[in-house]
Structures are given as structure tokens and as C-alpha cells.
Amino acid sequence: MQKFIPDPKRWAALALLCAAQFIVILDTSIIGVALPAIQADLGFSASGLSWIFNAYVIAFGGLLLLGGRLSDLFGARRIFTTGFVILTAASLLAGLATSQEILLAGRALQGIGAALIAPSALTIVMRLFGHNGAELGKAFGFWGAAAAAGGSAGVFLGGVITEWMAWQWTFLINVPLGLIVLTAIPAVLRKSERARGKVDWFGAVTVTGALVSLVYAIVTIETAGLGSPLILSLLGISLALLVVFLITQRVRREPLLPLGIFKAPNLAGGNLVMALLGAAWIPLWFFLNLYLQQILGLSALASGLALLPMTILIMIVMVGFSGKLIGRFGPKTNLILGLLLMGASLILFANLPLDGSLVINVLPASLLAALGMALAYIPATMSGMAGAKPEETGLASGLINTTYQIGSAIGLAVMVAISAAGSGRGGAGPAEMLQGFQAAFQGAGVVAAVAALATLLLIRGSAAQREVPVG
Helix, strand or coil, X not given: CCCCXXXXXXXXXXXXXXXXXXXXXXXXXXXXXXXXHHHHHHCCCHHHHCHHHHHHHHHHHHHHHHHHHHHHHHCHHHHHHHHHHHHHHHHHHHHCCCXXXXXXHHHHHXXXXXXXXXXXXXXXXXXXXXXXXXXXXXXXXXXXXXXXXHHHHHHHHHHHHHHHCCCCHHHHCHHHHHHHHHHHHHHHCCCCCCCCCCCCHHHHHHHXXXXXXXXXXXXHHHHHCCCCHHHHHHHHHHHHHHHHHHHHHHHCCCCCCCHHHXXXXXXXXXXXXXXXXXXXXXXXXXXXXXXXXXXXCCCHHHHHHHHHHHHHHHHHHHHHCHHHHHHHHCHHHHHHHHHXXXXXXXXXXXXXXXXXXHHHHHHHHHHHHHHHHHHHHHHHHHXXXXXXXXXXXXXXXXXXXXXXXXXXXXXXXXXXXXXXXXXXXXXXXXXXXXXXXXXXXXXXXXXXHHHHHHHHHHCCCCHHHHCCCCC
16 A cells, blocks of 8 residues: 655645635625725615625535535646636626626625635645644644634724725735735645546536525525515525435436435534534624624724634634644544533623623623634534545535535524514614624524534544545
8 A cells, every 4th residue: 555645845735725714714704894885885775785795605605515526526726726716806806896786796706716715725635634633633723713813804904994995905905815825826736636527517506506595595584584485485496406406416427416425424413513503603703793883882993803812712722722632532522612612602692781891791701702613613624524535525625614604694694583583673772782682692502502412412423533534
């Protein structure tokens, strides 16, 4: 048996891949502060403004599975490069937009680029470090820290750019970053081997249609209403397309999603837990930001600064301790502990007072939440990819990214509905808003508890460590 030789440039490659992860997550958060300025310049309605987020999320979440499969068939480096070309060009288009239509088209194209980048980058990480469990844990620490840094940097940079520059630079900032990444790719990333096979385009169309219909329904529930004909039709279309997809995947010789992949230890359970993790974490972040601004009266920039301790703690734990903790106690123990800590933080958030203090009420709970996320994210990712064959790592990474995005979208939509009901639907005063926020935090806490229970029942011991694919 030929001895596996590690890539001598693997750590430089990881730095580049973490930069890519940073940029992808940055794009989901950087425009939040800039929305009022965009609305004033381009004339978006209040409901239309939400589509600046939704256009990105729908394209990103709907195409991740296809992006993962393309990484396996055409080589992860090639798809990674293609994704950055699309993302960079789309960012330029959005930054130079003079109409709503052009801006939304740019955002959708950004989502397509991100859907190619995210699974291909994670595939390369697995193939670079999958030979060594200790190195893989450390690499995932940097990977997770890059995601946390991207989310917080987006909030902070969005405020700085909007206040001191112009909203266009929330998009244009990706152009120099993208060009730097594209220039560095040939120097640090090896060409990836291509797998034999064909693209199941029919499967790609049906599953993408199912996911897009589902995400579209989710993000419009708040305005259209759960029982509206539009929402019911979209959910029906999504279910029908999903059934067709599963049937065709069972009978096709070269399916987009070989259903046998779910026989891999922990893969199905890991994906479920990852979806629940996103459904708890994103509402926590979303409503905490609203509490800081709408209840405590902080500016967007001050709110971003208030959230920086969370990011710093996540980065310290993921980079400095996660690999060691996973090696010592196993992914399952770390995952359960992280989810329980997150649930505990959400209980504290559910009791935030109207006249709360940033230092006394917010900071301790936010650091507890950050510690929980830092402990849970990497083991959930490892569990969701554990046991996949080397030629299916792109598919597995597409799955784990997809479940996190879809879980996040569903969780946020549900918690927004819970918040609206808790505030009495239309209560505009701080007390009414706080009641809604508290209800949302309670709901997210239940999701975190369910995720911990699912981990206990569905994740098998340390299999995620033993069965890491070797590239």
C-alpha cells in the first residue's frame, strides 16, 4: 500500500481556504447596516429590501449540493476557482448597481459563487488534512474561526463602510479580496483529481428546485402568512420535487446524491444536528443584535463592537483548544456540551430586562453562547462528513453546508414568527418588542436542547474521528 505523503503547502493552502470561508460568511452579514442607505438610493420598499438578503440565501442554499457534486466530478480546485471568479464579478456588478434589478441579480450571482466555493473549499480541507486526526482538528479550528470572524467582521465593517464611505463598498470590498485569492490559488493549491462520472442534471434541477422553493417559502412566510395560497403552493412544489428527486436518485446509475452515502457512520445524524445548530445559532445572533440596537439603543457600529468578544472567544477556542478537546474527549462529548452551553445562554437571553446592562446582562450570556458554538461547530461538521468515501467528500461537504444553511433559514423564519406572536403582532413599543425577542430566545433554546438530544441518540461515539476520509 502506497504511503500517503502530506502536501508540504497544506498550511498555506489552509490560510487561503480560511480566507475564502471568511469572505463567504462576510457576504451574509456585511450589508445589514447598509440597508437603509441602499433603500434611500435605489428606492426599495420595506418588504423589497429583504430580498437583498433573500436573493443571496436562495441561490446559496439551493445550489450547495450541486456545488459539492461538481467538486467531486471536475476537481475541487477548479470549482473553487470558478466560484471565486463568479463571486468577484458579481460583487463588482452589485457594487456598481444603479437599479434594484441589477443589485438583486448581483446578489443572486454572489450566492451562486458562494455555493461553488463553500463545498469545494471544505473538500480541499478534508483532503489536505484527513490523513491525520490531530491536524484535521486543528485545521477545522482555523476553518471555524474564519467563519466566526467573517460574521462579526461583516457587522463591524458594514458599519464602518456605511458611516465613513458608501454602501457600494459593502460589495466592492470583495473585488480586491477575490483577486488576491485568485492570484494565490495556483501557488498553494494542487490540482484536484477528477472523479469518473457524469453530472445528474435532472437530479440537480429537481433538488435545487425543491430547496429554492422551500427557502423562498420560508423567507416569505412573514409577509404572506403561513396559510396563504402562495406559501402552500411553494411548499407543495418543494415536496413534490423532493419526492421526484429521491425516486430518481434510487434508480439512476450515476445519481447526484447516492443515497448509500447516508449509510456512512454519523453522516445522517451529523447533518441533522448541524441543521439544528444553525436553527439555534442564527436566531440567537439575529435577535441579540436587535436587542442591542432597539432596546439598549446602541448604534449599528457600537452593536458590532459589543459582539466582538463573542467572535474573539470563538476564535481562541476553535484555534487553540478544539483539536485537543476533540482528541481527548471525542466529537460527541464536545458537541453535547457545546449545545447545552448554548441552550443555557439562550435561557439567560430569554430573561433579558428592558433596562439591561451590556456588561451585566449581555456579556456573560454572549460569552457562554460563544463557548457553546466554539465547542459544537467543528464536531458537528466532522460528524456530518465522517465516513464519506474520498471521492464523495465534495458531496458530503455540500450536504453539511446545505443542512446548515437550510436549518438557519428555517430556524430564523420560525423564530421571527414566534417573536411576532410574542410581541402581539404590531406592538411597536420597547416592552412589546422585548417580549417578542424573549419568546424567540426561548424557542431557539428548545432547538438547542433537541439538538443535544439528537446528538446523544444518533451520533456514534468517536466514529467521526476514526473514519475521516483520506485524500
